Amino acid sequence: MNEEQFKAIFELTGYRQQDFSVCLGCKICASVCTVNDLSPSVNPQDILLSLFLGHEVNSDHALVHYCTNCYRCTNACPWGIRIPEVIRALRESLALESTFERAFKGSLKIWGRVYEPYIFMKTGVFLLKEGYLKYMPKWTEYMSFHLPHGVRRLSSQGGPSDSKGRL
Amino acid sequence: MDYAYYPGCSLTGSARRLDKGVRKVFRLLGHTLKDIPDWNCCGAFEYGDRKELTRLSGENLRKAKGMAREVIAPCPACSKNLKEANGDGDFRVYNPLDLFSKDFLSGLTIKRDLKGQVFTPYYGCVLLRPAETAIPNTSVMEEFVMNLGADVAGEKVKDRCCGGNRFFINKWATEKLSRMILEKSKGPILVFCPLCHMALTTFSGNERVVYFTDLILYVAGEEGTL
Ligand code: SF4
Ligand code: SF4
Numbered sequence: 001m002n003e004e005q006f007k008a009i010f011e012l013t014g015y016r017q018q019d020f021s022v023c024l025g026c027k028i029c030a031s032v033c034t035v036n037d038l039s040p041s042v043n044p045q046d047i048l049l050s051l052f053l054g055h056e057v058n059s060d061h062a063l064v065h066y067c068t069n070c071y072r073c074t075n076a077c078p079w080g081i082r083i084p085e086v087i088r089a090l091r092e093s094l095a096l097e098s099t100f101e102r103a104f105k106g107s108l109k110i111w112g113r114v115y116e117p118y119i120f121m122k123t124g125v126f127l128l129k130e131g132y133l134k135y136m137p138k139w140t141e142y143m144s145f146h147l148p149h150g151v152r153r154l155s156s157q158g159g160p161s162d163s164k165g166r167l
Numbered sequence: 168m169d170y171a172y173y174p175g176c177s178l179t180g181s182a183r184r185l186d187k188g189v190r191k192v193f194r195l196l197g198h199t200l201k202d203i204p205d206w207n208c209c210g211a212f213e214y215g216d217r218k219e220l221t222r223l224s225g226e227n228l229r230k231a232k233g234m235a236r237e238v239i240a241p242c243p244a245c246s247k248n249l250k251e252a253n254g255d256g257d258f259r260v261y262n263p264l265d266l267f268s269k270d271f272l273s274g275l276t277i278k279r280d281l282k283g284q285v286f287t288p289y290y291g292c293v294l295l296r297p298a299e300t301a302i303p304n305t306s307v308m309e310e311f312v313m314n315l316g317a318d319v320a321g322e323k324v325k326d327r328c329c330g331g332n333r334f335f336i337n338k339w340a341t342e343k344l345s346r347m348i349l350e351k352s353k354g355p356i357l358v359f360c361p362l363c364h365m366a367l368t369t370f371s372g373n374e375r376v377v378y379f380t381d382l383i384l385y386v387a388g389e390e391g392t393l
Contacts, residue, residue: 092214143181
C-alpha cells in the first residue's frame with residue numbers, strides 16, 4: 001500500500017486518520033462480526049488500528065475478502081464507526097474489486113443504471129467457471145428481458161454534500 | 168396520498184415481483200406512486216467513495232423535486248442511500264417497511280386469515296442497520312402475521328446476514344451464511360430485500376422465500392401471490 005492508496009481511503013470515506021483515535025480497542029465489533037462464521041478470529045478493529053498508526057493493511061485480511069456490509073459492527077460500536085465503508089474504500093484504493101463489482105460500475109457508466117443482462121454477460125466466464133449455472137433452475141422468477149434505459153442526467157453538479165460529522 | 172417512487176435497478180429486473188407487489192399494495196390502500204422520471208442507480212454497496220453515493224442519490228432526489236415530499240424506495244440498499252443523501256433535507260424518504268404499521272395497513276380489506284400457519288420474518292441487515300437509516304419498528308412483519316393468527320419462527324436469525332452482498336464474489340461464503348438462516352426457518356420466509364430473496368432462494372431446499380408484499384396481497388384476497 002503506497003502513500004496515495006493510504007490517503008485515498010480517507011478521502012473516499014470522509015474519515016480523518018485521527019478519527020480512529022476514539023476506538024477503544026473494546027473489540028465489540030469483533031464479537032458481532034458476521035465474518036466470524038466464515039473465518040476464525042476476525043477483528044475489524046485491527047484495520048482501524050493499522051490505519052490510525054499509518055501502517056499497511058494486509059490485502060489478505062479476511063475482511064477485505066469477506067466483509068458483507070452487514071453493519072453489525074457499526075451498530076454495536078460505541079462510536080458507530082462505519083467499518084464496512086472503510087473496508088469498501090480499502091478494496092477500491094487497492095483495486096481489489098471483483099469481476100461483479102467492475103461489471104456493476106461498468107453498467108452504471110454506460111446507462112446510469114444496472115442493466116442485469118449486461119452484468120450477466122460481463123461476469124459470464126466467472127459464473128461458468130465458478131459453477132453458478134447449476135442454480136439456474138432456482139432463478140426462473142428472476143429471468144426476464146427488457147431493453148436498457150439510458151439515463152439522461154447522471155451528474156449535475158451541486159449535490160447535497162455530506163457535511164454532517166459522522167463520528 | 169401521492170408519493171414519489173424510486174424503483175431502483177433490481178426492481179426493474181430480477182426483483183420485479185417486489186415492484187409489482189409494492190405498487191399493488193399502495194394502490195389497494197388508495198395511494199398513488201409516481202415514478203421519479205429518469206432516475207439513476209443509487210450505487211448500492213459497490214462504491215467505496217461516500218461522496219459518489221451521496222451524489223448519485225442526490226441526483227435522484229433532485230429529479231423528484233416538485234413531485235411529492237415523500238419518497239418511497241422498496242429496495243433496502245436504495246432506501247438507505249436515499250435517506251443518507253437526503254439527511255435532514257427536503258424530503259422524507261421511506262422504505263415501505265417504515266410505513267407498513269398496523270394503522271397504515273388498516274385500510275386493507277382482509278379476505279383471508281393466517282390461522283394455523285407459521286412464517287419466518289427475515290429482515291437481514293440494511294433494514295435494521297445502521298441506526299440512522301433503520302426501520303422504526305423492527306417487528307413490523309411479525310406483528311402483521313400474528314395479528315392474523317399465524318405463528319412466527321426464526322426470531323434468533325431475523326437480523327443475521329444472509330451474505331447476499333458477496334453472492335457473485337465468494338458464493339461459498341453466502342451459502343454458509345444463508346444456510347444458517349434457512350435451517351432456523353419454519354414455513355415461508357418473509358423478506359423485503361431483493362438480494363436476501365436471491366441468496367436464500369438459491370440455497371434453499373424445501374424452504375420457500377417470498378416477499379412480504381406477496382403475503383399482504385394474499386391476505387387481501389389476491390390469487391397466486393403466495
Ligand atoms: S460490516 Fe463487515 S466488518 Fe462489520 S460486522 Fe459485518 S462483516 Fe464484519
Ligand atoms: S467496537 Fe468500535 S471502539 Fe470497539 S474496537 Fe470496534 S471499532 Fe473500536
